[in-house]
Amino acid sequence: MHRENLRIDGKRLRTALEEMAKIGATPGGGVQRLTLSDEDKQARDLFIKWLHEIDLEVMIDEMGNIFGKRAGKSTKLPPVMVGSHMDSQPKGGRFDGILGVMGALEVLRTINDNGIETERPIIIVDWTNEEGTRFAPAMMGSGVWTGKLDKDWLYGRIDIHGKRFGEELERIGYKGGRPAKRWPVHAYYEYHIEQGPVLEREKKLIGAPKGIVCLHWYDIYVEGTANQVGPTPMEGRNDALCAAAEMVLKVNELPAKMGGNMVATVGEIHNFPNSRNIIPDRVHLTVDIRSWDEGLAVSAWEDLKADFEGIAGRRGCPIRMEETWRVGHTPFEDRLVKRVVDIAEQFGYPSHSMVSGAGHDATYMSQVAPTAMIFVPSIGGRSHVEVENTRWDDCEAGANVLLHCVLQSALEV
Ligand code: GLV
Ligand code: MN
Ligand code: MN
Numbered sequence: 001m002h003r004e005n006l007r008i009d010g011k012r013l014r015t016a017l018e019e020m021a022k023i024g025a026t027p028g029g030g031v032q033r034l035t036l037s038d039e040d041k042q043a044r045d046l047f048i049k050w051l052h053e054i055d056l057e058v059m060i061d062e063m064g065n066i067f068g069k070r071a072g073k074s075t076k077l078p079p080v081m082v083g084s085h086m087d088s089q090p091k092g093g094r095f096d097g098i099l100g101v102m103g104a105l106e107v108l109r110t111i112n113d114n115g116i117e118t119e120r121p122i123i124i125v126d127w128t129n130e131e132g133t134r135f136a137p138a139m140m141g142s143g144v145w146t147g148k149l150d151k152d153w154l155y156g157r158i159d160i161h162g163k164r165f166g167e168e169l170e171r172i173g174y175k176g177g178r179p180a181k182r183w184p185v186h187a188y189y190e191y192h193i194e195q196g197p198v199l200e201r202e203k204k205l206i207g208a209p210k211g212i213v214c215l216h217w218y219d220i221y222v223e224g225t226a227n228q229v230g231p232t233p234m235e236g237r238n239d240a241l242c243a244a245a246e247m248v249l250k251v252n253e254l255p256a257k258m259g260g261n262m263v264a265t266v267g268e269i270h271n272f273p274n275s276r277n278i279i280p281d282r283v284h285l286t287v288d289i290r291s292w293d294e295g296l297a298v299s300a301w302e303d304l305k306a307d308f309e310g311i312a313g314r315r316g317c318p319i320r321m322e323e324t325w326r327v328g329h330t331p332f333e334d335r336l337v338k339r340v341v342d343i344a345e346q347f348g349y350p351s352h353s354m355v356s357g358a359g360h361d362a363t364y365m366s367q368v369a370p371t372a373m374i375f376v377p378s379i380g381g382r383s384h385v386e387v388e389n390t391r392w393d394d395c396e397a398g399a400n401v402l403l404h405c406v407l408q409s410a411l412e413v
Contacts, residue, residue: 003407006114006404008106008107008403009109013103013395013396014392014395026091032090032091033086034131035128036134036135036168036172040087043098044086054112056068056108056124061179062151062176062179063151063176064128064141064169064175066174067125070111070123071121072119072120074119077413079185080185080406082190083101083127083190084099084103085130085361087129087131091386092384093385094388096192096388100192101126103191103395105124106399107403108122118410120186122406127141132217137324138325139359141180143327143364145180147368151180185365187333187409188366189372189402189409190361190374191401191402192360193377193378194354194375195357195384197378197380198381199376200381203350206340206341206350207351207374208340208353208373209355210332212355212363213291214290214292214329216298216301217325219286219322220284220285220321221321222284222285222319224240224316224317227278228279229277230277239279239315240281243283243317247308248269250311251265252265255300261291261293262297269283269284291329333371344401349401376394
């Protein structure tokens with residue numbers, strides 16, 4: 001068959017996604033496959049079984065990143081890498097991350113079935129803990145692999161039950177022997193659902209992001225004075241939750257106040273001791289600020305910090321603020337982004353230039369290798385929810401674009 005006519009098998013891709021969606025399936029139709037949970041292990045085991053079935057060389061590193069390598073004619077030329085993540089949000093969707101890994105697997109299955117020899121090796125990857133929901137920060141696997149995050153710091157990160165990342169990695173049997181250390185990469189492609197409303201609104205099938213917004217994460221700890229809610233008068237209380245409530249609204253108002261293009265969210269809050277008849281004496285909340293304009297995000301934080309200090313002082317609630325993680329805004333490689341657009345056009349798929357508001361491992365990868373992503377529409381713009389959905393035909397279309405991106409790069413000498 002002429003190479004241009006090569007297509008992935010949409011039915012086989014759907015079957016792989018449906019098999020994976022059984023692991024950690026939730027009653028509401030989504031999945032819960034938190035990083036390093038038993039469900040994450042089960043998905044990893046199945047993934048590795050599938051990698052062996054197509055004779056890939058499987059490698060696991062000390063961050064639990066899983067790689068499957070298909071040899072090229074050359075052993076010297078840097079490989080093409082393609083993949084995403086298999087962990088999910090709590091009550092997450094069936095497409096976030098896993099589409100990129102199963103899409104890459106389908107690409108390799110197709111290349112194998114057609115006996116295509118590429119110049120360069122192709123390496124499929126499942127990065128550990130992209131979500132950052134059980135253990136913060138996000139994109140830990142790619143962050144260490146690219147030399148941007150410190151492995152020992154991450155091994156010590158704890159979840160809300162006090163479990164350590166490093167110990168959980170060992171518990172599920174995925175602390176591999178290989179150093180999590182990058183090798184030269186010719187090109188990295190990540191295929192993903194859009195997770196927002198733009199493609200649907202613009203009636204476009206393929207998104208060609210020019211990059212990813214910056215992500216800045218903070219952890220805020222507020223202290224109050226616990227007391228019996230009945231006998232304690234309203235005056236003079238140091239209620240940590242009330243202070244936190246004011247702070248949450250400040251975060252919500254921040255983008256409008258700053259102007260420009262940014263979003264800011266408090267998504268997680270822990271209130272202690274969390275009893276209806278005790279005045280709260282401790283609150284932990286998270287702040288997530290994102291923008292394409294990194295300077296704007298930084299000054300927004302400075303502004304917010306001053307507001308938080310004011311609230312804490314007025315309410316007599318000492319505050320501690322941690323700058324947990326910052327990853328800069330990421331422009332992708334023009335040449336590869338253009339390739340996504342060109343291939344989409346050859347297929348007759350309308351494409352759209354955009355910016356990704358969601359974080360991806362492509363953020364770290366783009367700091368060490370030419371990188372591009374391919375998006376397909378999210379129905380209703382919903383993601384990180386159980387109803388997250390993408391049409392099967394769209395999944396197939398995006399995977400065909402991925403196939404030809406990967407092939408073009410892997411055939412380059
Ligand atoms: C990653 O899932 C993100 O928060 O964008
Ligand atoms: Mn994702
Ligand atoms: Mn996600």
